[in-house]
Amino acid sequence: MDKELNKILKETGNRNPFTVPENYFENFAVEIDTKIGKDRLSVKKLLKPWLYLAAMFVGLFLMGNVFYAVYQNNRKMDADLYEMYVMSQIDQTVVLDYYPVESDDYE
Amino acid sequence: MADIEEHNILSQLVNPKTNAQAFSKLVRLYQERLYWHIRKMVLSHEDANDVLQNTFMKAWNGLAGFRGESQISTWLYRIATNETLTFLTNKRMRNISGIDDVEGLLLGQLQAETYFSGNEAEMKLQKAILTLPEKQRLVFNMKYFDDLTYEEMENILETSVGALKASYHHAVKKIEKYLTEEKVT
The missing domain is CATH 1.10.10.10 (Winged helix-like DNA-binding domain superfamily/Winged helix DNA-binding domain)
Incomplete structure (x- = not known):
C-alpha cells in the first residue's frame, strides 16, 4: 500500500468489501454472449428490408429505362411516318411553286 | 502472458468470422476487473451490473472503431469509466428535485446493500x-x-x-x- 497513507487508512486496509451473487460472473458472460448473438441477427434483420427496397428501386429504374427507350423509338418512327404521309398528300406542282425561284431566273 | 492473450484476441476481433468468439473471451477475461472498477463507484450491485452490460455492448458496437492504438484493457477501462460517469450524471439529473443529493442516495443504497461484507x-x-x-x-x-x-x-x-x-x-x-x-x- 501507498507510503502516503496514515495509520487509520493502513488499519482499515484495502480489502474489497463488496460481494456479488453466486455464479454472477459465469451468468454474466453467458448473458453477453446471448446479447451479441441477438445483435448479429438483428443487424441482418435490419438490413434485409433495406436490401429488398434497394433491389426494387434498381428494378424500377431498369424497367423505366427500357420503357423510355421504346417510347422514344416509337415517337421517332411516328414522326417519320407522318412526314412521309404529308409529303404524299401534297401536289408536286404546288410544291414546285412554293419553292423560291432563283434570282438568275428573273434576269 | 496477458499481452500474448490480448494480441491473439485482437487479431481475432478484427476478423468478422471470429470476432464474436473473441469478444466472448474478452468478456471472460475482463468482466471481473471492470465490474469492481464500476461497482466501487456506483456501489449497488444492480447498478454495477447495468453499467457493465452497457460497457460491453458499447465495446461490441464500437469494435470497428478500435484501431489497437492502446491496449484492449485500457480501451475497455475507458469505456467503463465513461459509462459510470454518465450513469452517475443521469442519476444526479433524475434526482435533481429529490431531497437527497446523489452521494446521500448512494450512501442509503450502500447501507441497504445485500452484497456488502465489509x-x-x-x-x-x-x-x-x-x-x-x-x-x-x-x-x-x-x-x-x-x-x-x-x-x-x-x-x-x-x-x-x-x-x-x-x-x-x-x-x-x-x-x-x-x-x-x-x-x-
Missing part, C-alpha cells in the same frame, strides 16, 4: 470516499483498491501523472480528516 471500519471508509468529488473518487479507488500505477491511470483517464498524484494526495487527506473526525465523535 466491517464497520470498511463501511466508514466507503462513507469517507463518498464525500469526495467523482473524479477524486475514481482516482482514489483505482490507486488504493486496484493498485493501478499512475501511468496506467494516465492512459485510462487521459490525465497527466502530476494531476493524478495531486488528486490522490487531496483524496487521501480528505479521507483521513473524515476518518479522524469520525473516530473522535
Whole structure:
C-alpha cells in the first residue's frame, strides 16, 4: 500500500468489501454472449428490408429505362411516318411553286 | 502472458468470422476487473451490473472503431469509466428535485446493500470516499483498491501523472480528516 497513507487508512486496509451473487460472473458472460448473438441477427434483420427496397428501386429504374427507350423509338418512327404521309398528300406542282425561284431566273 | 492473450484476441476481433468468439473471451477475461472498477463507484450491485452490460455492448458496437492504438484493457477501462460517469450524471439529473443529493442516495443504497461484507471500519471508509468529488473518487479507488500505477491511470483517464498524484494526495487527506473526525465523535 501507498507510503502516503496514515495509520487509520493502513488499519482499515484495502480489502474489497463488496460481494456479488453466486455464479454472477459465469451468468454474466453467458448473458453477453446471448446479447451479441441477438445483435448479429438483428443487424441482418435490419438490413434485409433495406436490401429488398434497394433491389426494387434498381428494378424500377431498369424497367423505366427500357420503357423510355421504346417510347422514344416509337415517337421517332411516328414522326417519320407522318412526314412521309404529308409529303404524299401534297401536289408536286404546288410544291414546285412554293419553292423560291432563283434570282438568275428573273434576269 | 496477458499481452500474448490480448494480441491473439485482437487479431481475432478484427476478423468478422471470429470476432464474436473473441469478444466472448474478452468478456471472460475482463468482466471481473471492470465490474469492481464500476461497482466501487456506483456501489449497488444492480447498478454495477447495468453499467457493465452497457460497457460491453458499447465495446461490441464500437469494435470497428478500435484501431489497437492502446491496449484492449485500457480501451475497455475507458469505456467503463465513461459509462459510470454518465450513469452517475443521469442519476444526479433524475434526482435533481429529490431531497437527497446523489452521494446521500448512494450512501442509503450502500447501507441497504445485500452484497456488502465489509466491517464497520470498511463501511466508514466507503462513507469517507463518498464525500469526495467523482473524479477524486475514481482516482482514489483505482490507486488504493486496484493498485493501478499512475501511468496506467494516465492512459485510462487521459490525465497527466502530476494531476493524478495531486488528486490522490487531496483524496487521501480528505479521507483521513473524515476518518479522524469520525473516530473522535
